[in-house]
Amino acid sequence: xxxxxxxxxxxxxxxxxxxxxxxxxxxxxxxxxxxxxxxxxxxxxxxxxxxxxxxxxxxxxxxxxxxxxxxxxxxxxxxxxxxxxxxxxxxxxxxxxxxxxxxxxxxxxxxxxxxxxxxxxxxxxxxxxxxxxxxxxxxxxxxxxxxxxxxxxxxxxxxxxxxxxxxxxxxxxxxxxxxxxxxxxxxxxxxxxxxxxxxxxxxxxxxxxxxxxxxxxxxxxxxxxxxxxxxxxxxxxxxxxxxxxxxxxxxxxxxxxxxxxxxxxxxxxxxxxxxxxxxxxxxxxxxxxxxxxxxxxxxxxxxxxxxxxxxxxxxxxxxxxxxxxxxxx
Amino acid sequence: xxxxxxxxxxxxxxxxxxxxxxxxxxxxxxxxxxxxxxxxxxxxxxxxxxxxxxxxxxxxxxxxxxxxxxxxxxxxxxxxxxxxxxxxxxxxxxxxxxxxxxxxxxxxxxxxxxxxxxxxxxxxxxxxxxxxxxxxxxxxxxxxxxxxxxxxxxxxxxxxxxxxxxxxxxxxxxxxxxxxxxxxxxxxxxxxxxxxxxxxxxxxxxxxxxxxxxxxxxxxxxxxxxxxxxxxxxxxxxxxxxxxxxxxxxxxxxxxxxxxxxxxxxxxxxxxxxxxxxxxxxxxxxxxxxxxxxxxxxxxxxxxxxxxxxxxxxxxxxxxxxxxxxxxxxxxxxxxxxxxxxxxxxxxxxxxxxxxxxxxxxxxxx
Numbered sequence: 067x068x069x070x071x072x073x074x075x076x077x078x079x080x081x082x083x084x085x086x087x088x089x090x091x092x093x094x095x096x097x098x099x100x101x102x103x104x105x106x107x108x109x110x111x112x113x114x115x116x117x118x119x120x121x122x123x124x125x126x127x128x129x130x131x132x133x134x135x136x137x138x139x140x141x142x143x144x145x146x147x148x149x150x151x152x153x154x155x156x157x158x159x160x161x162x163x164x165x166x167x168x169x170x171x172x173x174x175x176x177x178x179x180x181x182x183x184x185x186x187x188x189x190x191x192x193x194x195x196x197x198x199x200x201x202x203x204x205x206x207x208x209x210x211x212x213x214x215x216x217x218x219x220x221x222x223x224x225x226x227x228x229x230x231x232x233x234x235x236x237x238x239x240x241x242x243x244x245x246x247x248x249x250x251x252x253x254x255x256x257x258x259x260x261x262x263x264x265x266x267x268x269x270x271x272x273x274x275x276x277x278x279x280x281x282x283x284x285x286x287x288x289x290x291x292x293x294x295x296x297x298x299x300x301x302x303x304x305x306x307x308x309x310x311x312x313x314x315x316x317x318x319x320x321x322x323x324x325x326x327x328x329x330x331x332x333x334x335x336x337x338x339x340x341x342x343x344x345x346x347x348x349x350x351x352x353x354x355x356x357x358x359x360x361x362x363x364x365x366x367x368x369x370x371x372x373x374x375x376x377x378x379x380x381x382x383x384x385x386x387x388x389x390x391x392x393x394x395x
Numbered sequence: 396x397x398x399x400x401x402x403x404x405x406x407x408x409x410x411x412x413x414x415x416x417x418x419x420x421x422x423x424x425x426x427x428x429x430x431x432x433x434x435x436x437x438x439x440x441x442x443x444x445x446x447x448x449x450x451x452x453x454x455x456x457x458x459x460x461x462x463x464x465x466x467x468x469x470x471x472x473x474x475x476x477x478x479x480x481x482x483x484x485x486x487x488x489x490x491x492x493x494x495x496x497x498x499x500x501x502x503x504x505x506x507x508x509x510x511x512x513x514x515x516x517x518x519x520x521x522x523x524x525x526x527x528x529x530x531x532x533x534x535x536x537x538x539x540x541x542x543x544x545x546x547x548x549x550x551x552x553x554x555x556x557x558x559x560x561x562x563x564x565x566x567x568x569x570x571x572x573x574x575x576x577x578x579x580x581x582x583x584x585x586x587x588x589x590x591x592x593x594x595x596x597x598x599x600x601x602x603x604x605x606x607x608x609x610x611x612x613x614x615x616x617x618x619x620x621x622x623x624x625x626x627x628x629x630x631x632x633x634x635x636x637x638x639x640x641x642x643x644x645x646x647x648x649x650x651x652x653x654x655x656x657x658x659x660x661x662x663x664x665x666x667x668x669x670x671x672x673x674x675x676x677x678x679x680x681x682x683x684x685x686x687x688x689x690x691x692x693x694x695x696x697x698x699x700x701x702x703x704x705x706x707x708x709x710x711x712x713x714x715x716x717x718x719x720x721x722x723x724x725x726x727x728x729x730x731x732x733x734x735x736x737x738x739x740x741x742x743x744x745x746x747x748x749x750x751x752x753x754x755x756x757x758x759x760x761x
Contacts, residue, residue: 071613075606180466188434190466191625193652199635227636299600299628300635300653308601343594343606346760347614358593358761 079336082294086314087328089286096279097259101168104311105175106146110288113145114138115303118194146288154280161389176305196301202226231293243325259383262390322381422485425458430493442664443492450672474499526684531692535660536570544578552589552616556623558596559740579754591760592740598624608633648701663697693725
């Protein structure tokens with residue numbers, strides 16, 4: 067079992083957690099608790115898979131077309147964003163309880179998916195037939211030679227057995243994180259999660275900022291959902307993403323609402339989950355003779371520990387979950 | 396606004412009541428009450444329904460299906476309600492697939508002794524108006540294991556659902572390794588077999604399962620038997636990363652899911668339902684079916700591998716060899732041990748099997 071394999075598998079665990087966690091940040095930093103991340107992932111994954119299915123059904127040769135992968139990611143972002151508007155509308159315009167609304171959306175998402183699936187495809191499971199992985203054999207012969215060169219490990223790691231979603235999501239993650247902290251709009255958005263009245267007093271439209279935050283959140287969750295089903299279920303959407311949205315939420319809190327710590331947290335979770343699975347396959351780990359549960363428990367135990375230790379320095383946005391009333395102080 | 400909403404909802408209500416009154420005048424004699432999941436699930440429900448449909452259409456008998464309310468979360472009460480509405484519509488025989496139907500079927504069958512029940516993939520419930528159908532999954536597993544070994548693969552794997560306590564999955568797994576062992580013995584070779592229930596307890600796809608199976612393919616495993624619902628999606632995801640990786644599907648012909656699926660260990664739900672309905676209408680209920688379990692296998696054409704052109708993906712193993720194998724099992728000249736322990740998710744069970752099967756080396760991943 068070589069290091070490249072472990073790194074690549076860790077990445078597959080990490081990427082959806084990371085981007086969905088960042089989605090949580092955008093929503094909560096603007097002042098809206100987004101418990102609906104899981105539901106948004108389900109909707110995003112489902113919408114992307116339907117598009118992939120329809121395109122591939124009309125032309126099977128497109129089953130590994132990377133542009134189709136891109137289109138599907140965009141569609142899933144749009145679907146996630148659209149679905150998140152239900153949360154924004156209830157939370158911002160109707161001033162509903164955001165926790166309850168998020169829970170309701172998590173319950174309705176699988177139901178919507180089942181209904182559309184059954185009505186249109188006679189199945190709750192959308193099997194697209196896509197195969198978006200990029201292997202060494204898909205490159206030109208001259209480029210394939212690079213894999214055998216002295217830098218072979220580098221090409222193996224970054225160009226063989228990869229999904230473009232990994233790179234897209236990493237770039238998106240960096241750009242959006244910088245934008246949230248360095249741009250004017252990003253600062254405005256964060257202000258709305260800390261003290262919306264103060265933000266409003268300097269002319270920031272709190273409603274608009276909260277809509278923006280929650281919508282970006284939904285879009286990122288949708289992308290995460292589609293990346294998840296592509297890498298782990300051969301682009302087959304079901305009414306569940308295995309509770310990954312909740313795990314991402316936990317990682318967001320673990321990362322103290324800070325993109326850098328969230329990314330590290332996601333890598334940490336991903337690596338230990340990966341070790342848990344592979345513990346019996348890697349000789350130096352199985353030599354320790356610990357049950358795989360051990361590796362699965364560590365991340366959760368660490369989360370509890372970190373939360374206890376950092377409770378006085380919580381980065382939780384002060385105004386999150388509180389509906390904004392115009393004119394209230 | 397408010398008024399129009401009230402009008403609209405009352406109109407909908409009236410419409411639904413009227414729809415409820417629209418009773419079929421003709422009694423619907425054959426009823427299928429579905430298991431969780433949808434009717435056209437490409438597996439269980441679909442197979443059962445198609446069998447009932449085929450028999451009913453051939454003999455001009457009215458048939459219909461009833462899906463219990465609440466879909467995947469249907470309760471026993473939902474199933475009872477579905478069975479009762481089937482009886483109200485004149486059902487003489489109710490065919491219901493899936494072990495979840497046990498309690499509802501027992502209750503409704505006790506209350507309606509004149510109605511007959513067919514418990515697909517079930518067992519005897521001690522009532523004269525219930526018959527059960529179960530399958531010799533070990534035969535289908537055996538054929539698949541035998542075929543892939545004859546094809547030339549010697550490094551096999553199997554990932555199974557149900558956490559070691561699902562009888563069907565257990566029989567598939569035990570049959571598969573026996574088939575591989577026997578083929579290897581005949582060829583004077585040995586096979587390596589990796590076996591796990593680790594990430595299949597909920598029969599669903601997961602990154603964990605994908606990583607585990609990727610690890611196997613990475614380490615040289617050539618064919619993985621994926622036995623359990625949506626798990627196949629993760630196995631496909633893993634296989635897509637390895638040029639030569641192959642998969643064995645399960646229950647129905649899964650060739651359409653991926654070019655990686657070399658064959659599928661199938662059980663013929665449709666065939667068996669058709670057969671039992673035929674026996675019922677021929678008046679053989681009391682003699683052959685009442686409170687009995689029909690254990691169906693190759694002899695009844697209820698287990699096998701798909702041989703349609705698009706699904707037959709072997710290059711070395713021929714259809715003639717398959718025919719010989721199938722006939723051998725059907726006629727009983729090839730015997731397969733079907734005694735699986737209740738819990739197969741233990742090292743001890745597989746160590747014992749390993750010792751018994753001389754041409755196979757089994758490593759069990761807990």
